[in-house]
Amino acid sequence: MTKWNLEMVKKETVEFIRQCEKIYGREFDKNIKVEINSRLTSSFGYFKFQGKKSLEIDIAKRLIDSNLNELIIDTIGHEVVHYIMHELGYCNEKHGERFKELCRKLGIETISYGKWKNEVLIEQRNMLRKNIRENKKNEFYNKKNNARYILKCKYCDCAGFYKVARKDSMKKWVLRYSCCNKQHKDSLICYDIKENFKYEKVSNKLKRSKMTKEDKEICEKIVSKK
Numbered sequence: 001m002t003k004w005n006l007e008m009v010k011k012e013t014v015e016f017i018r019q020c021e022k023i024y025g026r027e028f029d030k031n032i033k034v035e036i037n038s039r040l041t042s043s044f045g046y047f048k049f050q051g052k053k054s055l056e057i058d059i060a061k062r063l064i065d066s067n068l069n070e071l072i073i074d075t076i077g078h079e080v081v082h083y084i085m086h087e088l089g090y091c092n093e094k095h096g097e098r099f100k101e102l103c104r105k106l107g108i109e110t111i112s113y114g115k116w117k118n119e120v121l122i123e124q125r126n127m128l129r130k131n132i133r134e135n136k137k138n139e140f141y142n143k144k145n146n147a148r149y150i151l152k153c154k155y156c157d158c159a160g161f162y163k164v165a166r167k168d169s170m171k172k173w174v175l176r177y178s179c180c181n182k183q184h185k186d187s188l189i190c191y192d193i194k195e196n197f198k199y200e201k202v203s204n205k206l207k208r209s210k211m212t213k214e215d216k217e218i219c220e221k222i223v224s225k226k
């Protein structure tokens, strides 16, 4: 199977638009901008517009890289339906009845995730979701293993990892950020494991001190924990 690329996505988009032209007996702009978007992570596609103006159809890079044929085509079709609905002036209906009707006519799965009927699509979607989850996990461990700064709550396991910091970053993290557990107040400590300094909040000010042996052990434990 050939690998998907932008040219193919564009071709498929135009193909869907042509089908819509036949259905509605009118023309739609086939030069709508089409992009492969690497920032799309939780959704597979995205239709961008501004007021009445249709701007762009984005397809997630993760989806394109997966080369899951049926799912890619279905997603392109889905975004084209958003585009056509927008052009017809039904901008506010999202996945309403008219949307679903056009999807049916084009032979693509209608929205509402989890209610899909096409088994190939369901399997491909689950596979991709799993891949995305694993990628994110790997990215997290990468970040963790390369971190110079560890921001940690002194009461629980809540922690963040940073490779670089600006001059005032520690101040912002320690004084303004908080633990994901809202009951843990003023509990964040920032460890600079390269310079062996720790930053904490003491009477509303940022206090810097040398890391103790215990601090070092805490940091080692966090980084090695999988």
Ligand SMILES: [Zn+2]
Pocket (backbone or CB within 6 Å): 078, 082, 095, 111
């Ligand atoms: Zn949608």
Ligand SMILES: [Zn+2]
Pocket (backbone or CB within 6 Å): 153, 154, 155, 156, 157, 158, 179, 180, 181, 184, 187
């Ligand atoms: Zn906490």
